[in-house]
Amino acid sequence: MRRFAQLFRDLDRTTRTSEKTAHLVRYFGEAAPADAAWALYLLTGRKLKRLIKTRALREWAAETAGVPLWLLERSYEAVGDLGETLAWILPPPESAVDQSLAAVIEQRIQPLAEASPAQQARIVREAWRVFGEYERLVFHKLIAGEFRVGVAQTLVVRALAEAVGVPAPTMAHRLAGDWQPTAEMYERLVAGDAAADDPARPYPFFLAYALEEPCRTLGEPHEWQAEWKWDGIRGQALRRGETTALWSRGEELVTERFPELQPVLDALPSGTVLDGEILAWRDDRPLPFAALQKRIGRKTVTPRILKEAPTAFQSYDVLEYEGIDQRERPLVERRALLEQIVAQVAQPRLRLSPIVPFGSWDELEQQYARARAEQVEGLMLKQRDAPYGVGRRRGPWWKWKAEPYSIDAVLLYAQSGHGKRAGLYTDYTFGVWDMRRLVPVAKAYSGLTDEEIREVDAFIRAHTLDKFGPVREVEPRLVFELHFEGIQVSSRHKAGIAVRFPRMHRWRRDKPPAEADSLETLVSLAGLHREQLHPRISRQAMLFDLGGDLDDGPTGTAADSLDQEAEAPRS
């Protein structure tokens, strides 16, 4: 555990990729297989379940440290990270014991799940007695189910590949999908016994970078294939023998969440893997992402949901055919094969992502301008002779996102940030005018420079109207231009609508709040009619005025959470 805690510390305190890689390579070079397997599991973003209520943890820590609970809370406010606060507040260990990472997880952490509160307290106190500072920090994050490290998954895979001498793409493939962190698994991974490969294992997804230059800088138009950028869940549909699987890009097995796609999987010829997008699709057209989102959080799929938001698999690419990896073949050949497979399978829920025709870059620009009308997020550009790569790489694929929506909104509420932004007010709720009131419509916390954040923070402290727990209501005086990707009707929000991926584009110091946009503008941007929202507005507004549903102000939309960067853990 000490070695892993040291790795955590090393990774945490450098921003240089080369240093991170070196630390990882060294770790994997030294670690015992069982430890390496667990480290890999945690570093690639797989989480342990939350096993302990943080409330209980705070109480035990306060008691052990001999400080009153309020002082611990006050310290937490200063640190902004609970696991860290507790680690620093506890007295030094009595007798240092260095147990392996696997032993700590399997003998100290996992048993917490079945333990009574009294037993849990005993286990945690015993750990505190023998762990040093950083071991405690890691331990707290593990038992609270919020262990995170600022290192990209692809970097971990590359470092592991380097440490054990396996090509990186092979390693990425072996690591894709579901696996249990055991010594045996790690040894298989390192030895590379292909026969032991899991039949349900997907391929790592190839991802595109955003196009920032004009499209004509890409060279000859005929070398490129264009498709719409669909707004759904990227996925892989797979069948090998009797095994069928539907994987999402988070490498989660989602087969059971989409029973209507099972016939598609069953109809695939054995040894086929398709790349595509799971879309909510009805009456021959895609539904807004919100329809699909309703299904993401649910374990059970009701007939009603199936009727309201049925899905289709919009296929982009073929990665394996007749059991043979197709990824090295050029896109033109893969596309021809894909068209053949889709025709042969002949399932209504297996669709082919249409090619967007263009003969010149001018024509493509005209197509791009239609993206919003087509209810897609923009265009995808793929080089015709390129293979299917691994991870995110510049060059062969580009995503050309439709222009974001833009409004000017007024800062209404603020909440302090966590981690790097602890102690500063960085999470803001913005409102637009509705008649003579400002109604909250979006929550955003990215897009400002550190300098601006400090300035806004000072403004907030000096112009607080009211406090609700950690939330401050602010004098409505600052105007910001917000960008976002979509607008949806939402009964959960006071304004009756919710925006997707909102962020601050710039601070409009030049604009007085009276000149901020109105709800009317937002509604018309969305191509909606006011009547579609009206009843909700009045009902929600009433709730709000009664002090009821504060939630829809400061805590924002469910879509927000999809946009969170892997920053410091939120405690």
Add this chain to the structure above:
Amino acid sequence: MPLVETTERGLYCRAGDFYVDPWSPVDRALITHSHSDHLRWGSKRYLTAAPNVPVLRARVGPVDVEGLPYGESQTVGGVQVSFHPAGHVLGSAQVRIERGGEVCVVSGDYKTQPDPTCASFEAVRCHHFITEATFALPIYRWPRTADVMQDFDTWWQANAAEGRTSVVCAYALGKAQRVLAELAAEHGPILVHGALQRILPLYEAAGVRLPTTAHASALSVRAAGGKALVIAPPSVLGSAWLRKFGPVSTALCSGWMRVRGTRRRRGVDRGFILSDHADWPGLCESVAATGAEEVWVTHGYTEPFARYLSEERRLNAVPIETRFTGETADEAATEAEDATDVVPAEVAAGEVP
């Protein structure tokens, strides 16, 4: 009537008619140490601990200052005053004030960890203790200096091996010299910023042993081929001065580096937990060691510390107002960097206005 009271100009002793660390010019000022939030220019007469006299002069110019050796007392007005080591920086002292058996001690800034560049803190028994609270939260618990400096050594060595200059930011008065004095080994030349260079002779004169250093310039840094250790005040972070040096790795030495978020916010590659203030155990033990029942808390986390002392230690503790909040995480760069923020330039240069 209490021996000291809080006023517009800071702590005042009516019976002796003097101020301790006044915020604006007064007739008679007793000074705990020469950081800019304790020492202001413009008072008529200064009284301070003898080892602080040269430091004080270097910072506020040729003023009327008298030095009193540690532990020796003098009558000022109707009270006895003496200075006792605070272990904070060279010349720093706690001020002890006594009248008819009643004792009040003003701590100034202090630390309990050993520091080779100044006399060690001595707890002084008193009835009334005025303590600082810069790091008065239980998360602030300093690691052993030797461990921190070991880490520091590894960092410098790794940078030198990669040809990356190591730039460490530390206060010009106190911290920088402590870093120099505590270095475990040298992996290249040690180059110092001008703000520090002006202060180093004071340490030499006080008999503090420090390694040999030279002036940090684009030329001297580049000539060292990435092996140099550059010591500079925190204000250089992000400045043009730093950009002349080629590839660098930056570090900050401060108690604030205890919190990972602070280090990230300051945008440095490495944070070394090295403070010239007492940590939580240091503060609690020191307050207890004075035996004081009346405790005033100033500088930093005054409110939680006063509450803790009242509720958990059953002391009569209150936070007191200060015009300076002391060192805070984001202002860590601004305290006491050099004399110029305290004194008009012509005074610093030696001319009396």
